[in-house]
Amino acid sequence: MISINERSEFLKVEINQLYDLIIIGGGITGAGILLDASSRGLKTLLIEKNDYASGTSSKSTKLIHGGLRYLNNLEFKMVSNVGRERMISHNNAPHLVIPEKMLIPITKNGAFKKWQLSIALFIYDFLARVKRHDKRKILSKEETLNVEPELKSSNLKGAGYYAEYRTDDARLTIEIIKTAEKFKGKSINYLEAKSIEKKNYFSLDCHDHIHNKSIKIKAKKVVNACGPWVDLTRAKENKNIKSKIRLSKGVHIVVGHNKLPLKQSVYFDTKNKRMCFAIPRENVTYIGTTDNDYNNHPDNPKTSIHDVEYLIKSTNENFKSNLLKSDVISSWVGLRPLIEQKGKKSTELSRKDEIFISKSGMISIAGGKLTGYRLMAKKVVDIIAKDFNNQKCLTENISISGSFKPEFQNYHLFKKEVKSQLLRKKINTNISDYLIQNYGINCLEIIENYNPKSDDSIKNQEIIYTLKNEGVCKPIDYFIRRSGNMFFHPLEISDDIFKFSKTFEQYLNLEKSELYKLLQDVLDEKKRITTFNDKD
Template structure:
C-alpha cells in the first residue's frame, strides 16, 4: 500500500472519504476496536501491505487505553508469578519504544521501592531487580541502585521515617496512553489504513459458513452500510464477549473486566524526586510522576456493570488514600484530589478467582472462518499482540503473508525528534514561545510540532494558552479537531489533552472555550456547541457524584445516567 502523504491526518474530509471507501472497497482485514491493540493491528497489517480498515464505536482509546497506569513496564510483580517470558517480552517492547519507535512519547521514569524488612527483603528484591535489569530492563535506563534509609529519604522526603529501613531505586518508562494510541492509529492511516471512529459494528456479514465483513452504523448521523473483508479481527478488549455473541459463533476464551481506579494529586503534595512502588496485601500501588502531578493507583476489583463508563466509588478512593497515607509523613486528603479515573483491564478468565492473580498473557484464536479474536495482554505488549492477531488471520487472506515489521516502523513524530530537542531555543524564538513550552509540545507531538504550529501562522492568538487550563495552547485544540480525529468536546478534554484529570475543575471551566475552538474546525452551529458543553458538564457532574457513592452499583447508576456525546450509539443485537 502507498503511504498517505497527509501524515495520517484524521479530519472531516478524511472521515467522509473513509465512509465512501468502507462501502465501496473489499479489505483484507477489518479491525474492530480503536484501543491500542486495534490501532496496533491496523498498523501491523498496513505495513505488511494489506488493505485494512479499523472501525471504533466511540473514540480512539476511549476505553481501557486511556485509563491505564500510563506505564511501559516489564511488570515487576509478574516475576513473582514466575511469568518470565511475559516480563522479557514487555522489557523488549519498552526498549523499542524508548529508543526507536516512540522516543517523543515514551520516557524513562524512576521508582523507589522502600524496604521494610531487615535481612531477607533487600537480597530478595535485589535478585528480582537483577533479573529485571538483565532481561533488558537496564539497556537504555540506569540499573538498580541501593540506598540506605537516609539516602531513600533524601530521594523521597515525603516518606515517614518509620515507613522504611532503606530502599532500591529502579527505572521503568511511561507514556500518555491516549496520545500514544491515537498516534499508533494515525501512523496506520499514514501507511494507508482506513481509520474511522464513531462507527459501530452492529452485525457480521456472512457468506455460507464464513464471516465476510461487518455491518456498520455511523453513530453521528445514523447512516448504515456493509463492509466486505477477507477477515475480521475482534480487538475490543472488555467488549470481546459482546462482539463474540454478535458473530453467532462460540468464543474460545472469556474475558473478565477488572476495575482499576487512579487518583491525580498536585506535585507539591508529595515531596519526592522519584516515583514510588508500594506493596499492598493484593498487588502493588504506584505513585507515578505525571508532569505537575502524581498519579496514585491502582485498585483491582471485579466489574460486571457498564463497560463504557466504569465508575470509581468513595470506597475505591479511600482505599488508595489509606494505602498511600500509610507511608507519607503528610497524608493526602480528599481535597487534594484533582482528578479521578477508572479503567477496565480485559483479563482472560482463568482458574483463579482473584483478578490480581489472572495472567496478563494474551490469547488469540480463529473463532470461525474469517473471524479472529484477541484479548488479554497488557498495554506494553500491544505490538506483539497485534502481530499475533494478523498472523492468526492468515488462513483467510489471499497470497503469502509478509512478516511483521512494526519493530522497524517509528510512530509519526519520532523521526527528527531528537534534533528538534536540541533546537528548542531556536524553535521557541521563531514562534515566540518559551523553550519550556516547546519541550512540552515536542513530548506530545514530536516532529509533527511543525504541523501544529503551522495552524497558528495566520492566527497568532492560537499560541496563547487556554484561559482555565494554561498547560495547553489553543492551537492544540484546533489540531485535535483538524488532524487527530476529535469529534466531541469529551474527546479533546479527556484524551487529546488530559484536562479532565489534571485540573480540579475537570475541564468544566474551559469547556466553552474549547468547544468554540473545535466548532470553527468541525463547522458546529451554536446549538451543537452549546449541546457539547452541556453534555460534558453533565458527564463531570455524574462522575463527581458517583465518586461519593459507597459501592459499584450506586456509582454505576449515577454515571450511566449521564447523556452520551455520540447520539446514535446503540446496544448491538445478537445475530
C-alpha cells in the same frame, strides 16, 4: 485519520470496498494490528464505536514497564518479552516513551526484604536486557530519603532503584494509527459494528454515531480487538458464545502536586500486599491502581468512594502526606480484560494474551499489557498473513508518528529546538515538554501556525491541529484523549471549553444547539470523574 469534513465522503466510498481485514476496536491492540497489517500490504480498515483509545487504552497507569510483579508468578518469558518491547517502543517513539527511574521502598513487614528485592531486580534487569547505566541499585534508608523525602521514615529500611518507561497511552494509540496511514491503513471512529455475518466474506452492519446513519462494510477477515467488550463483540456473530474473559477494575486518582510533592515515581506496597504507583506529572501526582473484579457493563465504569478511600489510605500510610477525599481533582477507571481462570482472584490472574478463533474465522484477542501491544498485533497478523502474501512483520523498525529521529539525535537536542521556536514566537517555554510528549516533531507545525500578532493562542493551534489531523469529532475527544487535560489539568476545563468554543463550532460544522450539548458533555464528564458514590 478521517476528519469530520471527510467523513461522509469516506463512508460513501467504503460501502463499495472489500477489505482484506477489518479490525473492530480502536484501542492500543487494534492500533497495533492496523499498523502491522497495513505495513505488510494488507488493505485494512479499523473501526471504533466511540473515540480512539476511549476504553482501557486511555486509562492505564501510563507506564511502558517490564512487569516486575510477574516475577512473583514466575512468568519469566513475559518479563523478557515486555522488557525487549520497552526498548523497541522507546526507539520507535522517543517522544512518547520516556525513561523513568522507579523507587521501591523496602519497609518493615513489607512485601520485600532487601536481599529478595536485590535478587528480583537483578533477574528483572537480566531478562529485560537493561543497559549497564540503568541497572538496579539498592539504596540505604538515608539514600532513599534523599531521593524521595516525602516517604515516611519510621518503617523504612531502604529501597530498590531501577529503570522503567512512562508514556501517554492514548497519545501512543493515536500516533500508531496515524503511522498506519503512511501504509494506507484506514481508520474511523464513532462507527459501531452492530452485527457480524460470514458467507463468502464477512459483512458488518454498522451505525455511524456522528451522522446517525447505517452502513454495511465487507472484509475477507475480521479481528475483534475490543478489550473489555471482546465477549460482547463475539456475541454479535454468535449469541451462544461462552465467556472467555473476566474484567478487573483499575482506578487511579489525581491530586495536586502540592498535596503530594513527589520528586520521584514510587512503586509502593499496601497493607493487603498489593503494589501501587504514585507518579508525579506536570503539576499533579497520580496514584493507582486497584485490582478488583468488575461484573457490570463495561461502558462508563465509575470510581467509588471505596476506591478513593483505599488509595488515599494506602498513600497516607507510606508518605508524609495527609490526603483527603476533597484533594482528589480527577480520576479514571480502566477495565482489564483478563483471561478467565476459575478459582483465582483477579490479582492472581495472568496478564498473558490469548487468541480465540470462531467457526467462521473471526479472530478475537484479549488479555495482554500495554507494553506488549506490538507482539500481540504480530501474533494476530501472522495468522492472517498465511492466507495472503505471508510477508513478515516489519513493525520492530517502523518509527511512530511524531518521532524526532533522525532529525534530532536525542530528546535534549529536540527540546532545545522546540524552546528556540517557542521563544521566537514569544511563547512560554514551560510548555515544551507537554508539546513534545504529546505531539513529538509535529509540535513544530503547531508552533509555526501560531500568530503572536493576532488574538490566537498556542492552545487554539493545538486544538486545530487535532481537529484536522487526529480524528477529533467532539470537544471531549480533545480534552480527554488528545491532550489529557481532563485528567491532568481539570481546573482549566471550564474556562477552556468556552474560550475555544468557536474553534470547535467552525471545524466541526456545528449548530449552536449541537455545540452547547457537546460542551455540556465535557462538563458532565468532569463532574462524573470527581463525584464518588458507594457503587461501581
